[in-house]
Amino acid sequence: MSNLLKHRWYEIRHNPIFWITLAVCCAFALLVTNFTGLKYLTDPPMVVGISYNIQGFFSALTADIIFPLLIISGAFTAMMLGQMYSERTIDQEIAAGHSRISIFASQCIIGFAVPNIAVFLAIFSGCLRWVGSIPAPSAGEMLPYLFRVIILLLLLNFSLFSVCTFIVVLFRDTAKTITISALFLLVACWTMPALEQVAPHVHGTLYTNAPSLSLLLHPAFLMRYVLYSTLTPLQGLWSAGVAIGWTVLFLGIAYCVFRRCELK
Template sequence: MHNLLKMNRYSLLRSRIYWCGCAGTFLLGLLTGSTYETDVLGAEGGIAVTLSDIFIGMVYDSTFLLIIASSLLALVLGREFSWRTINQEVCAGHGRGAVFAGKVITYLPAYNLMVILYPFAGCIREASRFGLIDGGDFLSVIIKAVLYSFLLNSAAFLYAVFFCCLFRNLAKAIAFTAGLNFVLSLYLGYGMKLGLPLSFLPIYQIRKAVSTQSLFVPSCWLTAGVYASVMIFLSWRTFRKCDLK
């Protein structure tokens, strides 16, 4: 009975954290949407002329949100280890493979949705100014951006999954997840100015995907595939061997 109450309390807390994150991201998009009228694809990206430009610009510039969203994921999943709710799931007879797959399948789409709310909110803010005269193009832009965002931004969330499995400690998982994503974001910023190698970064590939007209960008798929394969393998290997008794 005590364990059931503890799991119910955790589920309520997890939902509150997630929906507060979604609400904050959406509000931030509403507040900052107008700033992309003259700041499409970075400071040198030109003036927005359609709603598609606003959407692309906000996806291009949403790297900072990955630090916040991945840290929230580390907070939520880290608590499952700290509060031993995952231990209880395993001890209740659920296979480790099923538990691990369930966490990945649940959390990756959920936190990708949190990040993509940002450009959607900005477009709602700017719809009255630009209208939907490019309706067909706007729809194709959304589909492409959502697809590549899910593929490439998932790397940041898989870092959180890995650190949670590795440390099984809430504070360490958040610190390492936020720290790694922050360092990679700094490297991206300075790397673009200094001409450093960037192609290996998922956060660079998402910018490449949305700033090109091509629907199929092979380097993005390759980067996403490599990161997903490596991070899921490392996370599962760590989770499979960790002590959950």
């Protein structure tokens, strides 16, 4: 398994699509922060508890750009995984004696790592652009918040990408994989605001204080929900549970398909 992962990372590092993905995500984040800047801290907030410091800027920026970043990074990652089938890399790994479960697990690790690396690298690049221009909270205040948010967002991002993993093993074709994965991520991320609009909002803000069950089961909504500074431990556990539930369901289905599929 370790040799397979080393080989997988070697392929990813030498794939220009990986570096294009990182560059596009970072360029997008920097472009947005240059145009929006301090408006994130003065306009009606999308998340509760925004404060006029770099932590508040991080929360508002993440809430605003995480969906397009996930669509970009998720679609290109699905494309890279799809290439492994189109170029018969998977066939060669099976012929070399690797088990299907180890091959599938290595694909899942890549699917977890690459989109999250791209998303967080872009977000932190956008925040660094304003470091020094915005007050910084104390480390005791900011670090626990960042730790909680990053862990939950890692899980939630991968919960949506787990559907793309199913798409990859179902079609095993680069063109179909990137097209359908991008379409799924687009629909998943941009139908959520439609559901959110019918929920009651706190006066003068863009966030809801009474999300419906359909929203609380939607990973895209939870990506903004976990940014709330007032998030309780129970709400955090719920968000993690939903993310794990989506991941287990779709990766389980994906593995069943992969285990039985005929590779040509």
